[in-house]
Amino acid sequence: MAYLPVVGELEEHGALLQKQLAELARVEQPTMAALLTRMERDGLITREPHPGDKRAMRISLSAKAKARVHQAREQLGEVADQATAGFSERERATLIALLRRVVSNLDPTAED
CATH class of the missing domain: 1.20.5 (Single alpha-helices involved in coiled-coils or other helix-helix interfaces)
Known part of the structure; x- marks a missing residue:
């Protein structure tokens, strides 16, 4: 159930930054970081470097998540x-x- 807000936002908006996801889901950054770590472990998201900011990662739904x-x-x-x-x-x-x-x-x- 905790994954649902993140999945919904990524499905609606496409790739987002962690900060954006935290704001949209109305959770603190550390909470979102832990959630994304679990989602990545479970194969539900992918992370790729942001083209304009080497420190930031863009988060997207994986093919596995999209299929589900x-x-x-x-x-x-x-x-x-x-x-x-x-x-x-x-x-x-x-x-x-x-x-x-x-x-x-x-x-x-x-x-x-």
């Missing part, structure tokens, strides 16, 4: 369906809106 994204999304959808079984579409929409408000209340920088 669709399956992971399907599994998340199944879990969401299970969690909201018996809810009407209106109730699901209300739940999502309320959860977004909770996140916003806890993190003023969160997007609405």
